[in-house]
Amino acid sequence: MAMFLIRRIGHGILVLWLISVAVFALFFVAPSNVAQTLAGRQGTPETIALIKHRLGLDLPVWQQYLHFLGNAVKGNLGYDYYHQVPVTHIIGQALPITVSLALGAAVLWLALGVFNGVISATHPRSLADRGLTLFALFFYSFPSFLLGLLLLYFLYFRLTLSGFGWFPAGGYAPLAGGIGPWFQHLLLPWVALALLLAATYTRLTRGSMLDVLGEDYIRTARSKGIRESRVVVVHGLRSALTPVVTQFGIDLGQLIGGVVVTETVFSLPGLGQTAVTAINQQDLPVIIGIVLFASAAVVVANILVDIGYAVLDPRVRLH
Amino acid sequence: MTDVLLKVDDVRKEFPTHSKEVVQAVAGVSLEVHKGETLGLVGETGCGKSTLARCMAHLYDVTSGSVWFEGQEISKLSRKAMRPLRRDVQVIFQDPYGSLNPRRRVGSIIGDPFAIHNIASGNDRKKKVQELMELVGLNPEHYNRFPAEFSGGQRQRIGVARALALRPKLVICDEPVSALDVSIQAQIINLLSDLQREFDLTYVFISHDLSVVRHVSDRIAVMYLGKIVELAPTSELFGQTRHPYTRALLSALPVADPDTADSREQIILGGDIPAATNPPTGCRFHTRCPKARLDCTAEEPPLEPVLNDQPQHRTACLYPLTVGEDLSTAVPDLKAS
Amino acid sequence: MTSAIEMVDVIDEPKAIEGRSPFSLALRRLRKDKVAMISLVVIVLIVLMAILAPVFAAVTGHPPNEQYRDIGLTPDGLPRGPNGTFWLGTDDLGRDILVRIAYGARISLLVGVIATAITVVIGVVLGLAAGFLGGITDTILARLIDVVLSVPFLLVAIALVSVTGPSLTVTVLVIGCFSWASVARIVRGQVLSLREREFVEAARSLGAGDRRIMFVDVLPNVIAPVIVYTTLLIPVVIVTQATLSFLGLGLPPPTPDWGGMISESQNYYTTAWWFILFPGLALLVTTLAFNLFGDGVRDAFDPRADRT
Numbered sequence: 001m002a003m004f005l006i007r008r009i010g011h012g013i014l015v016l017w018l019i020s021v022a023v024f025a026l027f028f029v030a031p032s033n034v035a036q037t038l039a040g041r042q043g044t045p046e047t048i049a050l051i052k053h054r055l056g057l058d059l060p061v062w063q064q065y066l067h068f069l070g071n072a073v074k075g076n077l078g079y080d081y082y083h084q085v086p087v088t089h090i091i092g093q094a095l096p097i098t099v100s101l102a103l104g105a106a107v108l109w110l111a112l113g114v115f116n117g118v119i120s121a122t123h124p125r126s127l128a129d130r131g132l133t134l135f136a137l138f139f140y141s142f143p144s145f146l147l148g149l150l151l152l153y154f155l156y157f158r159l160t161l162s163g164f165g166w167f168p169a170g171g172y173a174p175l176a177g178g179i180g181p182w183f184q185h186l187l188l189p190w191v192a193l194a195l196l197l198a199a200t201y202t203r204l205t206r207g208s209m210l211d212v213l214g215e216d217y218i219r220t221a222r223s224k225g226i227r228e229s230r231v232v233v234v235h236g237l238r239s240a241l242t243p244v245v246t247q248f249g250i251d252l253g254q255l256i257g258g259v260v261v262t263e264t265v266f267s268l269p270g271l272g273q274t275a276v277t278a279i280n281q282q283d284l285p286v287i288i289g290i291v292l293f294a295s296a297a298v299v300v301a302n303i304l305v306d307i308g309y310a311v312l313d314p315r316v317r318l319h
Numbered sequence: 320m321t322d323v324l325l326k327v328d329d330v331r332k333e334f335p336t337h338s339k340e341v342v343q344a345v346a347g348v349s350l351e352v353h354k355g356e357t358l359g360l361v362g363e364t365g366c367g368k369s370t371l372a373r374c375m376a377h378l379y380d381v382t383s384g385s386v387w388f389e390g391q392e393i394s395k396l397s398r399k400a401m402r403p404l405r406r407d408v409q410v411i412f413q414d415p416y417g418s419l420n421p422r423r424r425v426g427s428i429i430g431d432p433f434a435i436h437n438i439a440s441g442n443d444r445k446k447k448v449q450e451l452m453e454l455v456g457l458n459p460e461h462y463n464r465f466p467a468e469f470s471g472g473q474r475q476r477i478g479v480a481r482a483l484a485l486r487p488k489l490v491i492c493d494e495p496v497s498a499l500d501v502s503i504q505a506q507i508i509n510l511l512s513d514l515q516r517e518f519d520l521t522y523v524f525i526s527h528d529l530s531v532v533r534h535v536s537d538r539i540a541v542m543y544l545g546k547i548v549e550l551a552p553t554s555e556l557f558g559q560t561r562h563p564y565t566r567a568l569l570s571a572l573p574v575a576d577p578d579t580a581d582s583r584e585q586i587i588l589g590g591d592i593p594a595a596t597n598p599p600t601g602c603r604f605h606t607r608c609p610k611a612r613l614d615c616t617a618e619e620p621p622l623e624p625v626l627n628d629q630p631q632h633r634t635a636c637l638y639p640l641t642v643g644e645d646l647s648t649a650v651p652d653l654k655a656s
Numbered sequence: 657m658t659s660a661i662e663m664v665d666v667i668d669e670p671k672a673i674e675g676r677s678p679f680s681l682a683l684r685r686l687r688k689d690k691v692a693m694i695s696l697v698v699i700v701l702i703v704l705m706a707i708l709a710p711v712f713a714a715v716t717g718h719p720p721n722e723q724y725r726d727i728g729l730t731p732d733g734l735p736r737g738p739n740g741t742f743w744l745g746t747d748d749l750g751r752d753i754l755v756r757i758a759y760g761a762r763i764s765l766l767v768g769v770i771a772t773a774i775t776v777v778i779g780v781v782l783g784l785a786a787g788f789l790g791g792i793t794d795t796i797l798a799r800l801i802d803v804v805l806s807v808p809f810l811l812v813a814i815a816l817v818s819v820t821g822p823s824l825t826v827t828v829l830v831i832g833c834f835s836w837a838s839v840a841r842i843v844r845g846q847v848l849s850l851r852e853r854e855f856v857e858a859a860r861s862l863g864a865g866d867r868r869i870m871f872v873d874v875l876p877n878v879i880a881p882v883i884v885y886t887t888l889l890i891p892v893v894i895v896t897q898a899t900l901s902f903l904g905l906g907l908p909p910p911t912p913d914w915g916g917m918i919s920e921s922q923n924y925y926t927t928a929w930w931f932i933l934f935p936g937l938a939l940l941v942t943t944l945a946f947n948l949f950g951d952g953v954r955d956a957f958d959p960r961a962d963r964t
């Protein structure tokens with residue numbers, strides 16, 4: 001187990017390092033006029049050179065990279081170009097918002113997906129099964145920005161017009177300011193995200209549930225006269241959930257860097273929106289910091305999923 | 320002496336395992352295959368027959384030793400250098416299901432040898448394939464079908480057709496009938512013997528079933544745990560069995576055979592087949608041999624003739640059986656005297 | 657021919673069940689799937705709309721980029737709702753939404769098909785190579801797959817497009833270069849078990865080289881999952897393209913494309929519902945049709961999920 005862990009973590013670090021090289025190469029080799037922007041229209045060549053020097057942009061790319069790597073290992077991802085705020089600080093501010101969004105949505109989509117999946121699997125080929133599959137696929141087909149805009153249109157604009165100002169047009173209210181406003185601001189984004197992702201879970205649950213329900217021990221349990229609902233929930237669901245949990249881990253990791261659109265539509269200043277702003281301003285340290293942080297989230301989530309697997313199924317460990 | 324077509328010289332083949340041990344699948348085998356003969360190779364499952372066959376066809380790199388075909392060493396040839404020789408040495412595989420690509424049409428499977436060696440293409444290839452199909456008793460009109468549309472016996476015919484496409488000199492048949500129903504086994508065996516006569520083929524015929532091997536072979540090699548324990552012309556192997564293991568195998572055959580009926584005693588071997596990762600010292604059979612003595616655990620018996628006037632009949636046993644010796648009453652004695 | 661063989665022919669065992677190629681079996685199942693067939697019809701209609709986009713322009717008399725600031729906008733300068741001249745209304749610049757939707761279909765389908773094709777080709781080749789060749793090739797490719805799958809795709813895509821400037825080529829390349837990894841992973845997994853199969857060894861014993869075995873023997877056995885994945889990938893790619901457009905990184909204006917139209921409509925959704933509704937509907941119907949069809953393809957190739 002220890003060997004397995006070490007190897008897995010080693011792979012993870014290798015992957016992150018490769019990503020840092022790739023991202024660095026990609027953005028630093030591309031032409032950049034940050035110094036020009038910072039210097040403003042009147043910026044003389046001297047000012048620009050000075051700014052470049054201050055930002056370390058006058059060094060060869062590989063030296064900049066080594067510098068970056070040296071700091072990154074110590075937990076310092078550099079400073080943003082415009083206000084010299086540490087990138088880690090920027091991430092620290094945006095992260096709670098993204099995590100709130102991801103976790104809340106996760107609760108919703110898990111509940112929705114697993115519930116629908118179980119119903120589908122226990123009534124295969126029934127009207128309910130088909131209806132739920134169609135429902136799931138319908139929302140799965142939505143581009144996230146469209147779903148977000150529609151939710152805003154109906155549940156914010158229309159409702160507010162009719163005098164029910166339940167939902168805000170967007171933005172974020174920190175948890176510190178009370179759970180009520182926090183919840184109010186996040187509910188629509190949660191729903192938007194959960195509806196998109198629930199389809200995958202409905203299908204996964206349905207598929208593995210169907211497999212499990214066909215197995216011998218389930219038949220045995222049934223023949224012993226155990227109540228059907230108990231068979232389904234206690235015996236079936238428990239073993240059917242393994243692929244669901246796996247997928248869940250992977251999705252959560254990916255959401256950290258993957259909720260760009262939802263954050264943009266609902267004006268949530270999370271990691272995604274921060275990154276988009278940074279991209280528009282060519283604020284490279286912030287872009288690289290967020291990309292690396294989001295990649296790390298995926299890597300860590302995958303390692304956790306693998307460990308979970310190895311604990312559940314000892315055969316995996318050998319390989 | 321007859322012409323030697325294939326020579327196997329002290330071949331060993333080891334596989335690494337997940338733990339640090341190695342499996343000695345073939346543990347030092349030497350033998351010769353003569354032109355035009357059928358050499359049978361028998362042994363229980365897992366004794367290394369398929370591995371030896373693959374070494375013979377240079378599908379595996381041997382761990383040590385060498386394989387020679389028509390006087391040329393092939394066991395160290397690169398894949399590329401081996402290519403032209405593949406035309407001469409062909410393999411018919413044990414599993415008629417696994418050895419045919421399920422997603423390709425039978426016509427193109429049988430046509431593979433022509434395509435790979437750039438021999439015929441287009442209509443010419445199709446014609447040749449259909450001739451082959453006819454030759455092995457398949458309906459040429461089924462050219463465009465998939466393997467799944469054929470029965471086991473028919474699939475093995477496909478395998479035979481493919482192996483014979485380039486008129487090889489040596490065909491290594493790795494349990495060509497084991498996966499088939501008994502009634503169909505005979506058909507395939509007949510087909511193989513007819514083809515041998517027609518095209519002057521040389522066969523290495525592998526089976527775990529001694530009665531099948533006996534039926535087709537001129538000579539038989541008996542394998543146990545990666546080694547040949549007895550090698551003799553078929554009639555001598557049956558008439559003058561020398562190795563206790565061979566005798567045990569023989570005694571398990573159905574009694575439908577008057578030749579051996581007199582000397583029949585059922586010999587039940589004790590114990591399990593030892594693990595190939597950790598074979599017994601000395602004679603590998605000593606853990607199960609009814610005649611085992613203390614020196615059998617220390618000394619590894621070489622494969623050599625028991626009688627000088629029968630140089631063809633070689634046995635690896637320190638205490639070879641004499642003709643008529645009753646093995647059923649023998650008891651091992653491994654104590655130091 | 658010897659008599660033994662002829663005799664054998666006569667007494668040959670009963671035939672195995674008459675089967676067809678796995679492919680045509682799947683096709684037959686697919687044809688019986690009503691939802692999938694309806695989706696296919698819808699897809700064909702969308703393709704027709706894309707091909708016949710100039711006809712839409714000719715019939716309405718409105719070229720896609722023509723701005724009718726007089727008749728296409730209200731006196732306040734707002735978009736006009738659906739009417740006799742502009743069947744689906746106009747956008748903020750007084751352009752005909754119907755015609756622009758028809759032209760937008762070209763972009764969505766073009767990107768969807770080309771980017772998917774690139775993705776699948778790269779993914780299949782690299783997955784085959786990694787799984788079949790093993791060793792150092794596999795180690796490198798497996799790490800590369802990990803890298804690509806760990807990177808936050810949309811962020812990097814946005815960043816890249818912002819650096820290079822938006823264009824059709826960049827969109828297609830970015831999508832292709834980031835999506836191949838999942839295909840490669842699927843293919844690699846399949847190949848890892850396929851290469852141990854006896855028919856691979858049989859091919860080798862005939863003298864086939866690696867390349868031939870990979871493409872002639874192994875490839876046909878991974879086609880089914882690849883087809884399934886491909887049909888399900890097309891809608892994902894279409895959505896990705898629309899998303900990039902929505903974020904302002906699609907095609908330079910005035911080229912009509914659905915994501916861009918929806919993005920432009922954002923400021924008008926309180927006053928001009930048709931402006932977001934129709935492009936949004938076009939996009940949704942397209943992805944839904946592809947997803948439903950893809951779902952049918954999956955069930956057709958892997959009927960297990962429906963067996964009870």
Ligand SMILES: Nc1ncnc2c1ncn2[C@@H]1O[C@H](COP(=O)(O)OP(=O)(O)OP(=O)(O)O)[C@@H](O)[C@H]1O
Nearest residue numbers: 334342344363364365366367368369370371527595
């Ligand atoms: N590729 C391999 N890797 C590891 N071990 C192997 C491999 N191939 C064979 N072995 C081992 O080598 C031994 C000999 O196997 P082989 O297949 O040659 O036996 P066999 O006599 O052909 O058996 P069977 O009658 O079942 O076909 C077995 O213990 C087997 O487990």
Ligand code: SF4
Nearest residue numbers: 602605608615636637
């Ligand atoms: S050498 Fe000894 S143990 Fe081996 S077969 Fe002969 S008698 Fe038996």
Ligand SMILES: [Mg+2]
Nearest residue numbers: 368369370413
């Ligand atoms: Mg074998």
